[in-house]
Amino acid sequence: MKAAACVCVRSVYIPPDPSIDPPYRKRKSALSSSASTIDPAVARDLLARARQARANAYAPYSRFPVGAALLAADGRVFTGCNVENASYGLGNCAERVAIGKAVSEGAREFAAIAVTGPEDGTACAPCGACRQVLSEFGPDLPVVTPSGNAEGYQLTSMGQLLPGAFGPAALAASQRDR
Ligand SMILES: [Zn+2]
Numbered sequence: 001m002k003a004a005a006c007v008c009v010r011s012v013y014i015p016p017d018p019s020i021d022p023p024y025r026k027r028k029s030a031l032s033s034s035a036s037t038i039d040p041a042v043a044r045d046l047l048a049r050a051r052q053a054r055a056n057a058y059a060p061y062s063r064f065p066v067g068a069a070l071l072a073a074d075g076r077v078f079t080g081c082n083v084e085n086a087s088y089g090l091g092n093c094a095e096r097v098a099i100g101k102a103v104s105e106g107a108r109e110f111a112a113i114a115v116t117g118p119e120d121g122t123a124c125a126p127c128g129a130c131r132q133v134l135s136e137f138g139p140d141l142p143v144v145t146p147s148g149n150a151e152g153y154q155l156t157s158m159g160q161l162l163p164g165a166f167g168p169a170a171l172a173a174s175q176r177d178r
């Protein structure tokens with residue numbers, strides 16, 4: 001029997017959908033955006049990509065498909081979906097699939113992430129585990145989720161979702177104290 005391939009480490013870069021205008025390729029300022037200033041076109045584009053990724057979710061147990069789209073500082077977009085397992089605890093979230101794909105492809109700086117759950121008009125915040133993992137690479141990363149408002153999305157940041165996060169600085173401080 002052929003061994004199953006790990007979906008987390010498959011080739012990651014999804015070329016831009018030609019039907020979607022990639023605004024971040026034209027507006028470099030979007031790559032340095034903060035949670036309060038992210039380009040709305042970038043936010044909507046990432047959310048659209050997260051919805052596309054959600055279509056691949058493997059969620060037969062929770063029946064809660066999630067998609068994520070992570071924008072790297074170099075303009076690449078890495079997507080992810082949740083990948084569950086019959087051994088429930090081994091399931092992985094869309095956000096951590098996306099960041100694993102990104103880091104394995106050499107991306108470590110990120111401009112924003114969009115996350116969507118099953119409902120297009122309902123916010124879907126990253127779980128605690130994903131907040132910790134995302135914070136490692138972007139303690140102030142803008143986070144886009146769906147919303148029923150006029151903009152079609154709502155914006156928050158990792159700093160708001162995980163204030164006082166444990167991160168590399170805490171370990172460095174510990175090393176200095178020894
Ligand atoms: Zn999660």
